[in-house]
Amino acid sequence: MAERVEIFEVGPRDGLQNEKREIPVAEKVALIDCLSGAGFSRIEVASFVSPKWVPQMAGSAEVLAGITRAPGVRYAALTPNMRGFQDAMAAAAHEVAIFGSASEGFSKANINASIEESLQRFAPVAEAAREVGVPLRGYVSCVTDCPYDGPVAPERVAEVAGRLYDMGCYEISLGDTVGQGTPETIDAMLKAVMQSVPAEKLAGHYHDTGGRALDNIELSLQHGVRVFDAAVGGLGGCPYAPGAKGNVATEKVHDRLVALGYATGLDREVLSRAAEMARAMRAG
Numbered sequence: 001m002a003e004r005v006e007i008f009e010v011g012p013r014d015g016l017q018n019e020k021r022e023i024p025v026a027e028k029v030a031l032i033d034c035l036s037g038a039g040f041s042r043i044e045v046a047s048f049v050s051p052k053w054v055p056q057m058a059g060s061a062e063v064l065a066g067i068t069r070a071p072g073v074r075y076a077a078l079t080p081n082m083r084g085f086q087d088a089m090a091a092a093a094h095e096v097a098i099f100g101s102a103s104e105g106f107s108k109a110n111i112n113a114s115i116e117e118s119l120q121r122f123a124p125v126a127e128a129a130r131e132v133g134v135p136l137r138g139y140v141s142c143v144t145d146c147p148y149d150g151p152v153a154p155e156r157v158a159e160v161a162g163r164l165y166d167m168g169c170y171e172i173s174l175g176d177t178v179g180q181g182t183p184e185t186i187d188a189m190l191k192a193v194m195q196s197v198p199a200e201k202l203a204g205h206y207h208d209t210g211g212r213a214l215d216n217i218e219l220s221l222q223h224g225v226r227v228f229d230a231a232v233g234g235l236g237g238c239p240y241a242p243g244a245k246g247n248v249a250t251e252k253v254h255d256r257l258v259a260l261g262y263a264t265g266l267d268r269e270v271l272s273r274a275a276e277m278a279r280a281m282r283a284g
């Protein structure tokens with residue numbers, strides 16, 4: 001039987017957070033409801049951040065209230081601080097994520113804190129998640145390159161990933177936020193990170209701006225990484241990372257994984273339908 005590789009769908013969050021048009025809650029709900037039938041175990045659908053920073057995610061509580069939750073699917077949300085965590089719990093998110101950066105410039109631009117300050121802010125969120133038994137995921141942004149600080153040292157990524165792992169994150173998602181990573185830089189980064197966090201606790205979150213995301217996924221597979229974040233229809237980017245145009249498209253990742261002999265457990269027809277919806281949302 002083919003070995004399983006999981007795709008964590010992040011389009012409704014990482015994709016839609018970057019759209020210029022104000023997308024109505026009903027459209028987001030329709031996309032998520034479609035994705036819920038594709039076979040994902042985890043879908044990131046919401047972000048409890050300041051609406052002044054990311055207005056696109058302001059309707060997150062309504063989105064979580066409006067979707068039809070499919071059995072076996074965990075609906076996830078970003079929670080940068082305690083306020084976000086409490087809002088996510090009130091909206092009954094199944095899992096939450098804290099998101100840090102391996103570069104100071106991006107940390108400041110994205111969450112208005114130094115790396116150290118951000119880790120201190122995440123600690124009570126991690127504690128609260130543990131208390132209520134909610135799975136906590138950790139992101140590290142700018143794992144190879146930063147739009148403000150340039151190339152990022154692999155040791156820095158390893159340090160932040162290790163700190164988030166020690167805080168109780170069940171998985172660390174490694175973000176090539178601006179999609180400038182190459183198999184060479186991803187290789188050096190993974191070798192360093194795997195000194196602090198085992199491969200089976202890592203996920204690759206590769207934006208496709210430079211067109212190398214699929215190559216970076218193949219390289220990561222060689223290191224034993226078996227979870228990849230992707231956004232249906234290649235939606236997205238990050239509002240605080242200029243140039244971070246698209247997340248790697250879920251359907252492309254699926255097709256590459258299948259071609260390599262892995263199983264994703266996803267229904268390709270549903271993915272195509274969701275990708276079509278995502279493209280229509282983007283076109284407005």
Ligand code: HMG
Binds near residue numbers: 081084139
């Ligand atoms: P701040 O300005 O330092 O925080 O922002 P603050 O505590 O001074 O609060 C400022 C205002 O925000 C206050 O409102 C707070 O109440 C409010 P005011 O008094 O001015 O009316 N506020 C909140 N409102 C709603 N929900 C909250 C919340 N917290 C404070 N949780 C803060 C700090 C972290 C809040 C801000 O910088 C922020 O929201 N940043 C989010 C940026 C973001 O969402 N970026 C995109 C996601 S990360 C990403 O895409 C990368 C990733 O995909 C991986 C990769 O690709 O690398 C994950």
Ligand code: MG
Binds near residue numbers: 177237238
């Ligand atoms: Mg991202």
